[in-house]
Amino acid sequence: MAVAARSKRLESVGGERLREALVGYAFVLIPMAIFGMFFLYPMVYAFYVSAHDWGGLEGKLGYVGLDNFRDVWNDEQFWIWPPEFHSGTALWNTFYYALLVVPLQMALGLTVAVVVNSGIRGRGFFRSAFYFPALTSSAAITAIAIYLLNANGLLNAGISKIVGRDFTHPWFGDSSTALESIVALNAWTTSGTMMLFYLAALQSIPTDVYEAAAIDGAGIWRTFWKVTFPLLKPAHFFVAVVSIIGALKLFDQAWIVSSGSGGPAGSTMTAVLYLYRVTISEFNYGYGAAIGVVLFLIIFTLTLIQRLLFGKAEIGY
Amino acid sequence: MEGGSVERTRSLRWLYLIGVIGAVTLLAGVTAAASAGKSEDAAPTTKAARTTVTLAGWSLAGNRAEQNALLRTIAQFERRNPNIDVDYQAIAGDYDAAMLARFAARRPPDVFYVDSLDVPDYLPALEPLNDDIRRNKFSTKPFFPRLLNAFRVRGQIYGFPKDWSSLGLVANTQMLNAAGIRTPPKTWAQFTAALQRLRARNAVPNGAPACLSLDWARILAFIYQNKGAWLNPARTRSLINSPQNRATVTQYLGWFRSGLARTPAQLGVGWCGQALGEGKAAFVFEGNWIVGFMQTGFQNVRYRIYPMLRNKAGGNLAFTVAYSIGKFSSKKAAAWRLLAFLAGPVGMRTWTGGGIALPSRSDVRIPPGRSALVNAAPSSRPWQFVSGFDRVVDLAGKELEATFEGNQTVAQMLQKIDAATKEALER
Secondary structure, X not given: OHHHHHHHHHHHOHHXXXXXXXXXXXXXXXXXXXXXXXXXHHHHHHHHHOOEEOOOOOOOOEEOOOHHHHHHHHOOOOXXXXXXXXXXXXXXXXXXXXXXXXXXXXXXXHHHHHHHHOOOOOHHHHHHHHHHHHHOXXXXXXHHHHHHOOOOOHHHHHHHHHHOOOOOOOOOOOOOOHHHHHHHHHHHHHHHHHHHHHHHXXXXXXXXXXXXXXXXXXXXXXXXXXXXXXXXXXXXXHHHHHHHHHHHOOOHHHHHHOOOOOOOOOOOOOHHHHHHHHHHOOOOHHHHHHHHHHHHHHHHHHHHHHHHHHHOOOOOO | OHHHHHHHHHHHHHHHHHHHHHHHHHHHHHHHHHHHHHHHHHOOOOOOXXXXXXXXXXXXXXXXXXXXXXXHHHHHHHHHOOOEEEEEEEEOOOHHHHHHHHHHOOOOXXXXXXXXXXXXXXXXXXXXXXXXXXXXXXXXXXXXXXXHHOOEEOOEEOOEEEEEEOOEEEEEHHHHHHOOOOOOOOEHHHHHHHHHHHHHOOOOOXXXXXXXXXXXXHXXXXXXXXXXXXXXXOOOOEOOOOHHHHHHHHHHHHHHHOOOEEOHHHHOOOXXXXXXXXXXXXXXXXXXXXXXXXXXXXXXXXXXXXOOOEXXXXXXXXXXXXXXXXXXXXXHHHHHHHHHHHOOHHHHHHHHOOOOOEOOEOOOOOOOOXXXXXXXXXXXXXXXXXXXXXHHHHHHHHHHHHHXXXXXXXXXXXXXXXXXXXXXXXX
């Protein structure tokens, strides 16, 4: 009934509505053109380039079919089978990084959000303070971290004081701690953003659930695990997706820390940094594009899997 | 109610699709127009008009002495060529990335730096110069042949070396005096002895006797000193996996193992020159670039550049950079004028006069105190391989670091580098 009535009304004002829509689209035309030029077109073009042998300098692209992808498959600098962390291979470095940083970011973000949400004194200050690192340029933070974490840096000076002997471990200069140092750095800088997502979700939880829990005699700890945590499920999904995508795209910190080399011993060579090096230093656009397509497929698949795992579940109050 | 909103989203989706298609079409049009406009660029400029030539190089902002020398040289050219203006573009950050973008856009600078290592990769974008050389009767004889040859491919010259440097043994003389070292070490054995002495006398309290980089652009010099090589002279075969190379790398890493040397990372510095400046090492192996660096930040440190070490033979690397002309430059005549001046005797004298660089021409006077670097010319081989070798150098660097950390043996490392080298040569 209602449907029929509405579509009738639509017909009568159809012309006006169309005009309205056209005006609307005229407004979004410029952003759409920019989106098309800088996202859509390069993306489609990357797929095209990945099937070609192109050094960037020659005008013509030589079609090679799936050759680039076969090379990626056999590239022992990109990945090896069986998977091995700390093997200096770009893909496993990236997964290793994601495996460490994602839970850390989520835990840190959630903890901080709960603290800020708890109504303690000066919460406004804490909210800004925790979000501050996310506002600062990651390049600037990394550049400063290089000084703090170098062999004679502040951190080692502090450790030396505590252990009582000279401690000069180069955190970014040793393959066993370089990527882990970036993990620590990024968990800290991005926790503010994660906090914001969690905070929004926390505030949307209705208070009557908490009241019911209180009446049932649940303590703080129990309320958190039995009420708050499950109700944050959509937030968990969203934060996990954002965090994983961000982790798989790691580039800037790795590039700055190793001055672009992915060293020491390939420990900070992430998939995107490898893509960059192949394209720029080795003048191999086709191969770089192929790596980009592979990465796209990996991230896309992972997101789909997450969607299937988390997405269907409704929140049951 | 609900049905209406579905219908609404459906029509919205339709319009969205139209929008996307429209944007893509618009974009294609813009691209086509841009490429159509390209051909108009080649229109000849009128003779009376002033021409502007672009000159690009990596930024020298970190080294004021070098930057001033280049600006002086450019000003001198403009005075002599009133109808040519030079637009100097200092490229900060990743030079290769920036240049590649300009090449790909077919809008390269007219004249630009090309590192000898990058010649094989840059080749498709470089203008061959033999015709210009003949037409303008530009003599290439004064250039040191090994340096010029770094930019010669199958008989064609693609650039003129703007300057060069070999490696020298750079020493903090105060520390040598403190350790009672009167004569600088000349051989590997003497070097080891000197390092031991420096350590015994605690002459470098805040660092290590030597700072060595985990860098093939250093180790390869030692490989040559041990009569080894990476490639054969024709650059067709891999010679990296040999007993003498194994011995060389083992010796180089041995200086770290015995605690006589440390890497820049271990010393908490960016590179070994900084370690020398900050008094964290008595010996480093660097080239002429150390001079400008020490002038800028560490005037109080007393140091000297001694000849590179030798073992079975003398061996050294030559690092050189050329000025080249872009193949797609629309102002080649003016670009040639600039190139010929910068690489000619007058321009090079201005550029190298202050001692921040070593002349690549024999008819330009060498700055005082650099004989150790210049005399190495006959035993220096250019830091240059074949096209696509960046990948191998990358891998070799990674494997070297892994070997340094004790994750594999020197023999295993050389095997891997050998395999990668062969693969690159086959391509």
